[in-house]
Amino acid sequence: MKSFATAQRRSSELAQLIADAPHEYRVLTGERPTGPLHLGHYFGSIVERLRLQQSGVESFLILADYQVITDRDSMPRVREFVHGAVLDYLAAGMDPEQTTIFTHSSVPALNQLLLPFLSLVTEAELRRNPTVKAELAASGRALSGLLLTYPVHQAADILFCKGNLVPVGKDNLPHVEMTRLIARRFNERYEEIFPEPEALITSSPEVPGLDGRKMSKSYGNAISLGMSPAETAQAIRRTTTDTERRIAFDPAARPGVSALLSTAALCLGETPEAIAEKLGDSGSGALKQLTTEAVNDFLAGHRARRSELAKDSGYVSDILKRGNERANLVAKQTLDEVRIAMGTTY
Template sequence: MESFSATTKRSAEVAAAVAEHPERYRVLTGERPTGPLHLGHYFGTIRERVRLQQAGVETFVVLADYQVITDRESMANVRENVYSAVLDYLAAGIDPQSTTIFTHSAVPALNQLMLPFLSLVTEAELHRNPTVKAELAASGRALSGLLLTYPVHQAADILFCKGNLVPVGKDNLPHVEMTRVIARRFSERYGDVFPVPDALITATPEVPGLDGRKMSKSYGNAIALSMTPDETVAVIRGTRTDQERRIGFDPEHRPGVSALLSTAALCLGVDPAELADEIGDAGSSALKAVTATAVNDFLAPLRARRQAFAADGDVVRTVLRRGNEIANAVAEGTLAQVREAMGTSY
């Protein structure tokens, strides 16, 4: 396993190569549709997908509906969440004519790769995986077979389309490393079928939730992209701050105030400490007003486009139908190569 410094250096080299020859790369990215997408998703991943798409990189986006039950007991609202995410993608600038948007459950050949891939990793490696540890700690439930094998499922996501580039934050590097291990081991055992993908470490800002923790659907501290302006104002007004009149940026000791400052600063493109100085002694009510205005102004164009797409009742189904057809064709082709390599083509 590479050191973080080596991975960072490699990522910088890959970024330069992508800029020069975007046509040589295929990206796989996505998320679990466990709730509405929020500002953290926009700044953390969606904006980067749009950038890569516009640069000419072929992109696949998976809505990992099967992985909803990785750490949950039900698939409640999964269809609604999938449809909502597609509207958010379209509104943010993801073009379904050049980016393939698809769902896990609609691509059986992708999921069939799990069987040979599981034979290439050990139980100990899965237990050591930081992604598994983090998800287990967050779920508060017993370790399920699906959660244990979560990194292998992610490897199948990336490799089914022969993705060779994975944009990630530094916290998600372990699942790319697991994919690299699986690709190499498959090659050693059966022959060359899969590329060894590179991580593209994205310099995405940390978007705190309204309570100072990481913005998360499960924490209930997020500003959803699909909120109305009034809903946004209401959720920001309800944020807990503190009794100090003077506004200051101190994430450790003043998490609520600092979270609002960070959110407003991201939307305004300014430094949060400088914004705090501007608000000064005006207090938390002024801070909340500044934050609500900043967020609503920033999201206004996206919301207008989203509303226009939502008015067309067939647009989401059309996008998913096309994406699922493309993903299935790609997955079937890859699975045929896997069967041939493993000697199970009859």
């Protein structure tokens, strides 16, 4: 597996190659719709997706609803979360004419690639995957077959459209390496069909949750993009800080205070230290007020567009219908090539 330093160097080279010839690249990106999208999603991935879209790179954006099955608490609300995510994508500026937005469960040919791909990896290789380990530890349940095969499903997501570029953070590099391995093994065993996708390491900041941990739906520490201003204020008021009046940025010793400073800094385009210096001895009440205003001002335009889009109840369904149709055409063509290569045409 590539070292992070090597991957970073190649990512820097890719950035220039993409700028010179964006139409030579096809991106697959997305997420599991286990809850509302939040500020972490916005700064961590949506901003990068918008940049790639604007640069002219063709993008496929998957809402991996089949991968929500491993999260039993989220599955009953998966339709709500999918529709909410699409509203956020559109409100943020994702253009369905340039970016194909689709759902896992609506593309049978994509999921059918899972079987031949599973034959190309070992159980040991799957068990070593960091995401499988982390998800298993967080679930507190026995390892399911679906969770174990999660990395192969992600490979199918990327390869069904012959994606050759995957924007990722450092933690997701193993998924790209697994996809490259599967593509290489398939090409060697059968026929040269799949590109070996490359990782474009994003420089997006990690957005802390309101408790200082990583912002996450599962931790309940997130500021959702679709929250109302009042809901945002309430969430920030609940943040645990401390009794020191002097505001200082110290994530280890003062996680709550530092999380609020980081959140305000991202929304204001400043550094946490600069905001702390301005607040001085104003105390946590002033910090919470400043953070609330910063977040609500930053998201005002997004929320207004989202609210307007939500008035047409059929619009999101239409976007998904068109995206699913496009993804199905691409997936069926790829599956036909795979079946011919494997000799399974009758």
